[in-house]
Amino acid sequence: MIPKALAVSLTGICGSDGVIADRDRLLVYxxxxxxxxxxxxxxxxxxxxxxxVRRAVQAITRHGLPIVPRGAGTGLSGGAVPLGGAVxxxxxxxxxxxxxxxxxxxxxxxxxxxxxxxxxxxxxHGLYYAPDPSSQTACTIxxxxxxxxxxxxxxxxxxxxxxxxxxxxxxxxGSVVRLGGQGxxxxxYDLVGLFVGSEGCFGIATxxxxxxxxxxxxxRTLLGIFDRIEDAGRAVSDIVSAGLLPAAMEIIxxxxxxxxxxxxxxxxxxxxxxAALVIEFDGLEAGLDAEAARAAEFCRRxxxxxxxxxxxxxxxxxxxxxxxxxxxxMGRIAPDLLVQDxxxxxxxxxxxxxxxxxxxxxxxxxxxxxxHAGDGNLHPNILFDRRDEAELERVERASKEIxxxxxxxxxxxxxEHGVGLDKKHHxxxxxxxxxxxxxxxxxxxxxxxxVLNPGKVLPEETDPAARAGWGDGAVGxxxxxxxxxxxx
Amino acid sequence: MSExxxxxxxxxxxxxLPESVEEVxxxxxxxxxxGTRLLPAGRGTWLGAGGWGVDPGxxxxxxxxxxxxxxEPGSDGRQGGGTDSPRIAGTERLDAVHHYEPADLTLTAGxxxxxxxxxxxxxxxxxxxxxxxxACDTGTLGAAVASGVSGPLSSRYGAxxxxxxxxxxxxxxxxxxxxxxxxxxxxxxxxxxxxxxxSRGSLGVITRVSVRLFPRPESDVTLLFGGDAxxxxxxxxRVCTHEVPVAAVEVIEGDxxxxxxxxxxxxxLLGGVDEVxxxxxxxVAAAGAEPSAALEGGxxxxxxxxxxxxxxxxxxxxxxxxxxxxxxxxxxxxxxxAALAGGATSADALQGVxxxxxxxxxxxxxxxxxxxxxxxxxxxxxxxxxxxxxxPAEVAARVGWTGGGGEEGGLTSRIKALFDPxxxxxxxxx
Numbered sequence: 001m002i003p004k005a006l007a008v009s010l011t012g013i014c015g016s017d018g019v020i021a022d023r024d025r026l027l028v029y030x031x032x033x034x035x036x037x038x039x040x041x042x043x044x045x046x047x048x049x050x051x052x053v054r055r056a057v058q059a060i061t062r063h064g065l066p067i068v069p070r071g072a073g074t075g076l077s078g079g080a081v082p083l084g085g086a087v088x089x090x091x092x093x094x095x096x097x098x099x100x101x102x103x104x105x106x107x108x109x110x111x112x113x114x115x116x117x118x119x120x121x122x123x124x125h126g127l128y129y130a131p132d133p134s135s136q137t138a139c140t141i142x143x144x145x146x147x148x149x150x151x152x153x154x155x156x157x158x159x160x161x162x163x164x165x166x167x168x169x170x171x172x173x174g175s176v177v178r179l180g181g182q183g184x185x186x187x188x189y190d191l192v193g194l195f196v197g198s199e200g201c202f203g204i205a206t207x208x209x210x211x212x213x214x215x216x217x218x219x220r221t222l223l224g225i226f227d228r229i230e231d232a233g234r235a236v237s238d239i240v241s242a243g244l245l246p247a248a249m250e251i252i253x254x255x256x257x258x259x260x261x262x263x264x265x266x267x268x269x270x271x272x273x274x275a276a277l278v279i280e281f282d283g284l285e286a287g288l289d290a291e292a293a294r295a296a297e298f299c300r301r302x303x304x305x306x307x308x309x310x311x312x313x314x315x316x317x318x319x320x321x322x323x324x325x326x327x328x329x330m331g332r333i334a335p336d337l338l339v340q341d342x343x344x345x346x347x348x349x350x351x352x353x354x355x356x357x358x359x360x361x362x363x364x365x366x367x368x369x370x371x372h373a374g375d376g377n378l379h380p381n382i383l384f385d386r387r388d389e390a391e392l393e394r395v396e397r398a399s400k401e402i403x404x405x406x407x408x409x410x411x412x413x414x415x416e417h418g419v420g421l422d423k424k425h426h427x428x429x430x431x432x433x434x435x436x437x438x439x440x441x442x443x444x445x446x447x448x449x450x451v452l453n454p455g456k457v458l459p460e461e462t463d464p465a466a467r468a469g470w471g472d473g474a475v476g477x478x479x480x481x482x483x484x485x486x487x488x
Numbered sequence: 489m490s491e492x493x494x495x496x497x498x499x500x501x502x503x504x505l506p507e508s509v510e511e512v513x514x515x516x517x518x519x520x521x522x523g524t525r526l527l528p529a530g531r532g533t534w535l536g537a538g539g540w541g542v543d544p545g546x547x548x549x550x551x552x553x554x555x556x557x558x559x560e561p562g563s564d565g566r567q568g569g570g571t572d573s574p575r576i577a578g579t580e581r582l583d584a585v586h587h588y589e590p591a592d593l594t595l596t597a598g599x600x601x602x603x604x605x606x607x608x609x610x611x612x613x614x615x616x617x618x619x620x621x622x623a624c625d626t627g628t629l630g631a632a633v634a635s636g637v638s639g640p641l642s643s644r645y646g647a648x649x650x651x652x653x654x655x656x657x658x659x660x661x662x663x664x665x666x667x668x669x670x671x672x673x674x675x676x677x678x679x680x681x682x683x684x685x686x687s688r689g690s691l692g693v694i695t696r697v698s699v700r701l702f703p704r705p706e707s708d709v710t711l712l713f714g715g716d717a718x719x720x721x722x723x724x725x726r727v728c729t730h731e732v733p734v735a736a737v738e739v740i741e742g743d744x745x746x747x748x749x750x751x752x753x754x755x756x757l758l759g760g761v762d763e764v765x766x767x768x769x770x771x772v773a774a775a776g777a778e779p780s781a782a783l784e785g786g787x788x789x790x791x792x793x794x795x796x797x798x799x800x801x802x803x804x805x806x807x808x809x810x811x812x813x814x815x816x817x818x819x820x821x822x823x824x825x826a827a828l829a830g831g832a833t834s835a836d837a838l839q840g841v842x843x844x845x846x847x848x849x850x851x852x853x854x855x856x857x858x859x860x861x862x863x864x865x866x867x868x869x870x871x872x873x874x875x876x877x878x879x880p881a882e883v884a885a886r887v888g889w890t891g892g893g894g895e896e897g898g899l900t901s902r903i904k905a906l907f908d909p910x911x912x913x914x915x916x917x918x
Contacts, residue, residue, distance in 0.1 A: 150673055161650070182872070185809035185841065185873055189686065190649055190682045193679055284732065291760065411671050
């Protein structure tokens with residue numbers, strides 16, 4: 001709970017309907033979509049304007065409390081978990097699209113605008129917003145900026161940072177700065193690029209300028225069915241090597257297919273298959289059929305038993321259904337799910353997939369893979385039950401081994417979910433002390449007092465005095481201590 | 489390299505050509521101990537440009553918030569340090585290809601590799617790095633990243649910063665950092681790669697670069713439409729907002745358009761053969777006229793290759809940018825500058841960027857400086873920018889390379905201090 005005086009100031013700033021302080025209502029702000037990590041916030045404030053954010057930040061810091069910015073809470077790295085009784089600044093009420101400038105293909109919006117709503121608003125102009133995280137009907141642009149979110153179509157179009165051209169940011173000291181804006185030609189350091197993906201540690205974005213793209217004229221979607229997942233991985237590499245550039249290439253493995261088909265989300269994928277590969281091309285109508293035919297041929301040559309193609313939008317959505325609903329379906333077959341997010345060089349996919357499967361077998365765990373194959377961005381999901389302590393320990397060890405083989409192949413620990421709370425202990429797998437110290441340095445350029453989202457992204461520094469107050473628990477501590485999440 | 493430095497008006501104390509990251513580290517540390525400015529360079533193309541070579545004086549807190557900002561030349565004379573000449577750390581010997589897996593569409597190479605050399609490495613695999621910013625024809629990979637400038641292809645392929653995956657750098661205080669990685673999607677930690685891209689040698693010496701590559705499109709066609717100046721701008725804008733996606737739209741005034749008219753609109757189409765043929769038919773239908781010329785394959789590539797090196801050797805080079813729908817106004821402003829500089833303009837209609845080059849043939853430099861300042865004011869009033877990357881010393885001193893920083897609340901100087909606390913390297917930007 002926060003001091004009464006602070007509650008009064010925050011109510012003065014955001015109104016009584018803009019401050020949440022009672023325990024029951026704070027429950028939903030305890031975690032993000034990675035529900036293994038839970039901590040109750042001191043309070044939640046829901047400002048409507050940049051000025052309200054600025055004043056709220058000043059009020060909270062005057063009381064010496066940390067601040068955690070939050071969008072829709074759909075993150076998968078524990079990034080929005082409020083540690084140390086932090087006050088959450090939620091952007092739910094900052095949900096206005098301020099302008100759509102069709103002539104320059106750009107829009108200016110508040111951070112709480114939902115990703116899919118921006119594309120819907122741009123549609124009458126023949127435009128859309130390209131980054132499409134799987135949670136796009138719920139996640140906010142502000143959250144996307146914080147996490148540098150990706151999505152299936154980032155294979156062709158790139159991730160969030162390519163589309164963010166300007167930001168208004170409230171810093172930890174309550175100052176308001178404008179970064180970039182009106183395109184991306186501003187001289188000086190690329191502070192917009194530095195801010196995107198800073199996971200709520202550098203400031204709170206209160207206005208976002210983004211670039212939009214023209215809606216592609218045509219789309220072709222294929223679904224390749226494989227008896228061996230390595231063959232699907234090889235088809236992906238062959239398609240890319242041939243110079244084709246699909247908009248998306250997604251793999252759903254056997255365990256995931258069976259989970260989906262056993263659920264209400266059944267998409268009609270054959271349950272005896274070991275991989276389904278969704279491939280999508282978009283652009284001008286002319287040439288799309290030829291590209292799709294070439295990709296289908298690569299699938300067959302790699303050993304696909306069947307290649308389906310969508311004839312209309314309804315069929316296209318059906319082919320995508322198994323991919324889009326994979327997470328929801330897995331939530332139904334195991335009480336708990338550990339989601340990983342490593343990226344590996346595309347050519348190592350077949351070997352890595354084999355390695356993951358062996359690690360799963362060795363620890364007696366079900367590992368279900370659903371991932372952005374074109375980017376080499378893996379999402380191995382380990383299914384488990386936290387009440388089984390022995391299993392929990394095996395999950396931890398398997399998870400670490402999977403991360404290690406991905407890093408050893410030249411990959412990285414997170415492709416799009418962010419580091420947050422979940423992966424900060426894995427940062428030393430890819431960065432040395434010099435790099436980590438530099439990241440601490442850059443964080444303090446923006447936030448010298450460690451006010452914003454403390455305890456996230458970076459492992460604690462070696463000097464304990466500098467990090468007093470924030471626990472440095474092993475990865476498993478939170479997993480074991482947290483209550484089981486409600487069934488999805 | 490010494491020649492390039494002298495041409496940029498810098499008389500270097502010495503030119504160092506380290507062969508390894510450890511040697512770069514030693515060079516940086518030695519310069520720091522000697523209290524001598526050290527300017528990172530590739531082949532020297534950008535020395536003197538935009539504040540790299542000419543500095544505001546050692547110990548200056550980089551002029552944050554002052555008009556003119558940190559890149560202002562001339563406040564203590566034209567040589568670095570005010571007391572001695574700068575050293576130059578050239579990276580041209582760091583030119584090895586360390587990792588290239590064609591099927592991954594990624595490459596890691598030494599920062600000193602020439603982009604021309606790199607193109608030859610990629611060609612046999614039908615791949616390319618679509619960097620088409622100024623000097624990206626003969627300059628080095630490291631300099632392209634450090635300058636951060638992009639060209640007309642950036643709306644199709646992303647800007648330079650969107651295609652740099654990882655870097656190895658030696659910071660101004662001699663730390664070796666390996667940031668980012670060599671995979672195409674990576675959000676592990678803060679994005680220091682973007683911070684270094686476009687940092688103009690002010691934070692560290694870039695020694696190694698990992699980039700994302702692209703398959704070379706099957707078909708490459710450039711349609712050239714001739715016309716008068718006003719008609720060309722209107723036509724270019726129509727193509728920019730047309731339903732058919734194009735790779736680049738440029739407005740070239742004068743003889744360089746090669747169509748015998750006052751101006752030419754060059755529309756570049758890249759993609760599969762069917763896609764490009766269809767795009768071509770629809771663009772021509774929308775234009776209501778056959779193009780004056782159509783360049784295909786190698787001819788199209790060569791045409792755009794010449795655009796990349798367009799400014800090479802010019803005495804004055806400026807870049808004006810505003811939102812694309814203000815192209816007519818931006819071009820108008822650029823023409824006024826070009827007239828004073830005795831030069832020409834080249835407009836990238838998709839990005840709203842107009843480049844100006846001039847030879848300053850015995851011109852009135854005071855009038856040129858005033859014209860540039862007037863142009864900058866006009867651009868700023870419309871939310872745009874005018875930056876200089878080459879200019880005679882007295883013009884640069886009067887006008888400043890960038891016109892100074894924005895309202896970043898001291899972030900720029902704190903970032904500079906984190907990487908280069910003793911201001912050993914190039915001055916902070918802007």
